Amino acid sequence: MLLLDILSKDICNKVYIIAEIGQNHQGSVETAKQMILAAKNAGCHCVKFQKSDLQAKFTRSALNRRYISEHAWGSTYGEHKEYLEFSEQQYKELQDYSKEIQIDFTASAMDERSLDFLAALNVPFIKIGSGDANNFPLLMKAATLGIPLVISTGMQSLETVDRIVQIMEEAGHKQYALLHCVSSYPTEAKDCNLRLIPFLKKRYANVTIGYSGHELGISITKAAVLSGARIIERHFTLDKNQKGSDHRCSLEPSELAALVKDVEQLQRENILLKEVYTPSAIIDILGNTMEVEQALADVQQKLILSCELPCRHKLGKSIVAARKLEKGHQLQEADLLIKVSEPPGIFAERYYDIIGVKLTSSVDEDEPITENNI
Numbered sequence: 001m002l003l004l005d006i007l008s009k010d011i012c013n014k015v016y017i018i019a020e021i022g023q024n025h026q027g028s029v030e031t032a033k034q035m036i037l038a039a040k041n042a043g044c045h046c047v048k049f050q051k052s053d054l055q056a057k058f059t060r061s062a063l064n065r066r067y068i069s070e071h072a073w074g075s076t077y078g079e080h081k082e083y084l085e086f087s088e089q090q091y092k093e094l095q096d097y098s099k100e101i102q103i104d105f106t107a108s109a110m111d112e113r114s115l116d117f118l119a120a121l122n123v124p125f126i127k128i129g130s131g132d133a134n135n136f137p138l139l140m141k142a143a144t145l146g147i148p149l150v151i152s153t154g155m156q157s158l159e160t161v162d163r164i165v166q167i168m169e170e171a172g173h174k175q176y177a178l179l180h181c182v183s184s185y186p187t188e189a190k191d192c193n194l195r196l197i198p199f200l201k202k203r204y205a206n207v208t209i210g211y212s213g214h215e216l217g218i219s220i221t222k223a224a225v226l227s228g229a230r231i232i233e234r235h236f237t238l239d240k241n242q243k244g245s246d247h248r249c250s251l252e253p254s255e256l257a258a259l260v261k262d263v264e265q266l267q268r269e270n271i272l273l274k275e276v277y278t279p280s281a282i283i284d285i286l287g288n289t290m291e292v293e294q295a296l297a298d299v300q301q302k303l304i305l306s307c308e309l310p311c312r313h314k315l316g317k318s319i320v321a322a323r324k325l326e327k328g329h330q331l332q333e334a335d336l337l338i339k340v341s342e343p344p345g346i347f348a349e350r351y352y353d354i355i356g357v358k359l360t361s362s363v364d365e366d367e368p369i370t371e372n373n374i
C-alpha cells in the first residue's frame with residue numbers, strides 16, 4: 001500500500017493525497033458519497049472525515065455556547081456539531097462505499113472514544129488533527145494501537161512536536177507521519193511557512209513529513225511537495241460558496257484533479273527523486289508567483305502564529321476536571337480530562353506538568369483548570 005511504503009521510506013518520489021471531506025458534506029450521507037466519488041475521480045488516494053464524540057470532545061459549556069455565524073447549523077455550537085456528525089452506522093456505510101470504489105477511507109479521531117471506534121473500523125491509518133497534537137494521553141494511546149498515524153502540527157510549538165516524536169519513539173511506533181500545518185482558514189501565503197517542511201525533515205530524519213494546507217489554490221501545495229512533503233491533505237468541497245466554515249479554503253473537484261495531475265507530472269519527470277529543493281529552485285520549477293515566494297520565505301523556528309490564535313482559542317484542547325475537585329486536592333491523572341473548553345483553561349500540552357500540583361481553589365466537574373486554580 002502506497003501510504004505504508006511512504007511511511008517506511010521505501011518510496012520517496014510518490015505523494016499520498018488525502019481529500020479532507022471533513023464536515024463539508026453538510027450533514028448528508030448522500031452528499032458525502034458524491035464527494036467520495038468526486039475525490040476518487042480526481043485521482044486522490046484517500047478520503048477523510050472528522051469523527052467526534054461530542055460529549056468526549058467538548059465540555060458542556062462549549063457545547064451550550066451560542067454559535068452566531070453564517071456557517072452555523074444550529075443555535076448552539078453543540079447543535080451545530082451534532083448536525084454535522086455522522087453516526088457509527090453511517091461511517092460504516094461510507095467506508096463500504098469507499099471500498100466499493102477503491103479509495104482509502106479514514107477520519108481524524110477527535111477524542112478517545114472516536115479513536116477506539118476508528119481502530120475497530122480497521123481504517124488504513126488514523127489522523128490526529130492539530131487540535132489534538134498536544135493531547136499527549138490520546139497520542140500515547142494511539143501509538144499503542146499498531147495502526148499508522150498521520151499527525152498534524154498546526155497551532156503547536158516546536159516543544160510540543162518534539163514531545164509527539166518522543167511519545168512515538170517511547171511506544172516503539174514507527175509508522176507515523178507529521179504534517180506541517182498552519183491552523184488559520186484560509187491561511188495567507190505569508191503565513192504558510194513552507195520552509196518548516198525541510199526543517200522538520202532535518203530535525204526528525206526518520207519521520208515522513210507531509211503538509212495539511214488551508215490556503216487558497218494549489219500552487220503553495222505544489223511548493224510544499226517540492227519542499228519535501230510526501231503526504232498532502234487538502235480540504236475538499238463540491239462548491240466553495242456553500243454554507244460552512246471550511247468551504248472557502250477547500251479545493252473544488254477540478255482544482256483537486258489539477259493538483260493530482262501536477263504532482264504526478266513532477267513524479268513522472270523524476271523531479272521528486274530529489275526530496276528537498278531550495279526556494280529558488282522551486283520558483284524555477286513552478287514559475288514565479290508572489291504567493292509561492294511568500295510561502296517560501298525564510299523561517300527558522302516553529303512557533304504558534306498569531307493567525308492561529310483564533311483557532312487555538314476555539315478548538316484547542318484544555319485540561320478539564322473529570323469530577324468536582326476540592327481546594328487543596330493534589331491533581332492526579334484520573335482527575336483530569338482533555339477537552340475543548342469554553343472558556344479555555346490551561347492548554348493540554350501542560351497535562352503532565354500539573355500532575356501532582358495542589359489546587360488553590362475548587363474546580364467543578366467538566367470545568368477547565370485555569371492558572372487561577374493552581
Ligand SMILES: CC(=O)N[C@H](C=O)[C@@H](O)[C@H](O)[C@H](O)COP(=O)(O)O
Nearest residue numbers: 022023071129130131183245246315
Ligand atoms: C482545528 C480543526 O479541527 N480544524 C478542522 C480541520 O481543518 C476544521 O475542519 C474544523 O473542524 C472546522 O473549521 C470547524 O468549523 P466550525 O467551528 O464552524 O464547525
Ligand SMILES: C=C(OP(=O)(O)O)C(=O)O
Nearest residue numbers: 050108129130152181212
Ligand atoms: C483538524 C484536522 O486537520 P489539520 O490539523 O491537518 O488541519 C483534522 O484532520 O481533523
